Amino acid sequence: MRIKCLFWGLLRIFSLLFLVCSCSTGEVAAQILGTSSAAPVFLACRAVSGTEIDFEFSLPVKVVSLSFSPSIAVESIDEGSIVRVNFAAGLEPGERLTADLLAEDENGNTINVLTPLRTRNERLPRLLINELRTEYSKPKAEFVEFKILEAGNLGAAQVFIAGNSKKPLVYEFSPVEVAAGDYVVLHLRSTEETNRDEYGSNLSESGGVDSAPNARDFWVFGSEKLLRKTDAVYVLNQDDEVIDAVLLAENPASFWSKDYLANAADFLYQKGAWKTAGEIMPEPKDAVITGKTTLTRSICRDETAADTDSPDNWYITVTGGAT
Structure with a gap:
């Protein structure tokens, strides 16, 4: 009788060991604890x-x-x-x-x-990229200028520059009220200790050679180069919709020299933010050709023309014509 009981006891132990060895860790925990070990993600x-x-x-x-x-x-x-x-x-x-x-x-x-x-910004205004400077010589920094088309708030608007491939998001606005006709300048590096973001009512708060008393000045603080003659600049809202964009190429080459530039060109084309003559992704020849831009010759939008999301809106200013 004792031998029979011992036999059945050993059999139950071996059966339990077999069960444990044939289950994953999670399954074992579920069976032993009676609950699932999968945590929410x-x-x-x-x-x-x-x-x-x-x-x-x-x-x-x-x-x-x-x-x-x-x-x-x-x-x-x-x-x-x-x-x-x-x-x-x-x-x-x-x-x-x-x-x-x-x-x-x-x-x-x-x-x-x-x-x-x-937080959600349901009052993001329509705006246009209006002017760009790709060259740098201290204390004059690269910049992107925006023209505001209607009253609203810039909070959560994101500025991307594709050429800064490791971190293309270069600036995200905090809440600030703007009016139709306002100009906003995003300076792409800080050059002087008096550089300030102008989120208040004082448009002369920021110091520096390039600060404008008739525009809101904002700064990407640091010294890294972010904008180049061959690049893509675009602004996104919180739904990843393109508010405005511009595609730049130093030369009208047959194709983009970097994958991230090709990807940006395709992204803007798919979003309807940059147009070409045919139904194909924009090539450098379809961009604004920037070879003649210098520190004093900026890339400028023709403010008298309707926006066409194409190079037709853009020109290189004369020497000393950067605004």
Whole structure:
């Protein structure tokens, strides 16, 4: 009898060992604990309106805690695989926040998310890239000038320069009110200690040789070269739509010398932001030819002509004609 009991005991032990050895780690944990070991994964965060921000997860979750910096009062939270946070009052357009969220799935797995984000800007104005300088000689820096076509707020507008291939996003605007007819200059490197971003009402706040009293000056602080004679410059909104763009080429070559320039040209073509005579991706010959631009001869838009998203809108100024 004892031998029979010992036999069945050993058989149960061997069966359990076989079960453990034939399962993955996750499956073993599920069987032993009676729960799934798969934890939720944070996928994305975006502001969907002036009063709503979504956090997307791979699994449904409930929120354990949530805070924002700067502090914002939350009205309600809708839970699930998409956590929607609702605010009673509209948020400032394009304001930069940091969210600290602790969430838990139905099995008790938790995830802590600490992420920066921008509030939704539904008042981003229409604008045009108006002038560019690709050359540098201290204290005169490269710049991109924008002309504002309607009243609005520039918060969360993103400026990209394709030639800066490792980090093409060179500037993201914080909230600032602008009016139709305003000019905004983004200086692509800082050159003097008095350089300031002009987010307030004083358009003479920034010092420096290139600061303009009749335009808002903003600066990419640092000394790295960001804009070249062969390049692509474009502005995106929060839905990755192109607000305006310009394609530059020093020479009308047969094709782009770098893959990232070809990719930028194709991106702008697919978005309808740069046009060609045929239904093909723009080549250097379809860009604004910049070979004659210098420190004092900028690349300038003809402000009297309708925008055609093509080289027809652009010319190189005479010597000393940079504005």
